Amino acid sequence: MARGKGRGATRPRAAGAGRPGGGRGPRSEVVGTPFIVGHLADALHMVLKLDGPADVLLSLYFRKNHELGSRDRGLVAETVYYALRHLASIAWAMAPAVPERSPRLVALVAIALRFGRRELSEAAAGRDAAAVDAVLAKDVGQAPAPVRAELPDWLYDRIKAQYPDAEAFFRAIAQPAPLDLRVNSLKADPKSVAEEFAERGVQASPMHYSPDGLRLAEKVGIGSWPVYREGRVDIQDEGSQLIARLLAPCRRLMVCDFCAGAGGKTLAIGALMKSTGSLYAFDVNAKRLAGMVPRLRRSGLTNVHPIAIRDEYDRRLGRLIGKFDRVLVDAPCTGTGTLRRNPDLRWRLSVAELERINAVQASVIRSAARLVKKGGRLVYATCSVLREENQAVIEAFLAEHPEFELRSAPDILAAQKVPFTSEERERMGSYFVMLPQANSTDGFFSAVLERVAEDPARAAHEGGALRGR
Numbered sequence: 164m165a166r167g168k169g170r171g172a173t174r175p176r177a178a179g180a181g182r183p184g185g186g187r188g189p190r191s192e193v194v195g196t197p198f199i200v201g202h203l204a205d206a207l208h209m210v211l212k213l214d215g216p217a218d219v220l221l222s223l224y225f226r227k228n229h230e231l232g233s234r235d236r237g238l239v240a241e242t243v244y245y246a247l248r249h250l251a252s253i254a255w256a257m258a259p260a261v262p263e264r265s266p267r268l269v270a271l272v273a274i275a276l277r278f279g280r281r282e283l284s285e286a287a288a289g290r291d292a293a294a295v296d297a298v299l300a301k302d303v304g305q306a307p308a309p310v311r312a313e314l315p316d317w318l319y320d321r322i323k324a325q326y327p328d329a330e331a332f333f334r335a336i337a338q339p340a341p342l343d344l345r346v347n348s349l350k351a352d353p354k355s356v357a358e359e360f361a362e363r364g365v366q367a368s369p370m371h372y373s374p375d376g377l378r379l380a381e382k383v384g385i386g387s388w389p390v391y392r393e394g395r396v397d398i399q400d401e402g403s404q405l406i407a408r409l410l411a412p413c414r415r416l417m418v419c420d421f422c423a424g425a426g427g428k429t430l431a432i433g434a435l436m437k438s439t440g441s442l443y444a445f446d447v448n449a450k451r452l453a454g455m456v457p458r459l460r461r462s463g464l465t466n467v468h469p470i471a472i473r474d475e476y477d478r479r480l481g482r483l484i485g486k487f488d489r490v491l492v493d494a495p496c497t498g499t500g501t502l503r504r505n506p507d508l509r510w511r512l513s514v515a516e517l518e519r520i521n522a523v524q525a526s527v528i529r530s531a532a533r534l535v536k537k538g539g540r541l542v543y544a545t546c547s548v549l550r551e552e553n554q555a556v557i558e559a560f561l562a563e564h565p566e567f568e569l570r571s572a573p574d575i576l577a578a579q580k581v582p583f584t585s586e587e588r589e590r591m592g593s594y595f596v597m598l599p600q601a602n603s604t605d606g607f608f609s610a611v612l613e614r615v616a617e618d619p620a621r622a623a624h625e626g627g628a629l630r631g632r
């Protein structure tokens with residue numbers, strides 16, 4: 164696999180990685196010890212079934228395998244993610260063997276590609292050494308284009324057709340994403356938080372676009388740090404932070420986050436509202452919504468009302484029709500904008516799933532739009548890079564709903580001092596579009612729609628009721 168050879172072939176930073184317990188016992192010469200390769204193969208055996216998100220399956224694996232020290236876990240996780248990012252080319256090079264039935268070979272090849280062939284101990288490679296070398300000898304440059312792009316054919320075709328810089332997108336999603344933080348303006352400011360990180364020897368730099376954001380130079384586990392536990396920061400991609408700003412939330416508004424999930428955007432919106440007004444957070448997934456509770460506690464927000472709904476036409480929504488100044492629909496989507504963070508996603512998606520999600524998107528935006536008052540705004544957002552889930556949904560909605568008009572998303576952000584170049588503005592038009600290859604963020608799409616007239620159906624209904632009196 165000439166393409167992979169040498170790429171990133173560095174020793175892992177973690178001193179002692181490769182040793183059982185990650186620090187105990189004599190120092191191992193190489194990363195790929197029998198211990199690490201064994202665990203990596205077992206973890207890949209689970210993850211390559213692709214029957215659940217890799218991060219969930221990996222944490223399950225680590226919970227069951229206490230003998231792995233924190234550095235071992237870091238090494239296994241990093242290599243599993245590397246394998247998922249390069250799964251198409253690894254599968255192509257190892258054919259007729261298939262990854263899900265040969266996780267050990269995938270483990271050995273992934274270590275050799277990520278860290279260098281010499282990082283595989285003889286004891287670990289064992290009888291598979293020749294097979295590994297045969298895989299490494301394959302020239303991925305000869306593989307079909309979707310394999311080189313590390314995408315399934317259907318997704319490759321769509322991205323290639325949609326983006327003139329598709330090749331740059333393919334390169335961008337082969338890289339891991341940085342760790343982005345949003346500073347909670349209720350409790351801190353970016354400068355003081357950056358200093359707090361500097362005291363721990365971690366560089367946190369201001370973000371290019373988001374005024375509240377800091378980007379860490381290295382990935383560190385901050386879950387137990389006071390800065391996180393005390394709610395001064397939350398983990399949130401830069402693009403996602405900007406979507407909260409598209410609502411231009413200010414004091415004392417009635418705001419609804421219709422697909423709030425565990426509250427990533429809810430928290431950002433609440434902070435921009437300075438914890439005033441009312442912020443309703445709906446979701447059909449009560450478990451996910453419950454994940455918001457500890458985050459709310461840390462954040463210090465007191466204006467948020469999380470409510471689990473049965474579906475987008477839940478009867479309890481009836482009394483809220485026409486009541487909101489702002490409604491965010493952070494729609495369920497394919498998540499194709501987050502492939503840097505969730506490399507397994509591309510292998511778990513399908514055209515049928517895209518079509519199912521598309522139908523939900525159309526239904527959710529239609530229902531959520533009823534909640535927006537005249538003069539209020541509906542913000543539709545996805546973390547997808549596919550036109551079908553983005554522009555096409557908005558075009559179909561506007562064709563059916565002349566009572567809404569598209570507003571300029573870049574103008575709304577420019578008014579909040581978010582700097583876009585004229586080139587970026589030209590690319591976006593009236594929409595908000597962030598792309599990993601152009602903006603170094605996850606891929607995001609958003610449209611801001613203003614209600615300029617009452618809902619015709621509702622007006623007719625109320626008019627009829629009035630006349631009948």
Ligand SMILES: C[S@@+](CC[C@H](N)C(=O)[O-])C[C@H]1O[C@@H](n2cnc3c(N)ncnc32)[C@H](O)[C@@H]1O
Binds near residue numbers: 475
């Ligand atoms: C993209 S995620 C939301 C992420 C969240 N806003 C954040 O920033 O962390 C989409 C959410 O939509 C929810 N959802 C799916 N169908 C829905 C529906 N019919 N009505 C409301 N929410 C729905 C899902 O449970 C999921 O939590």
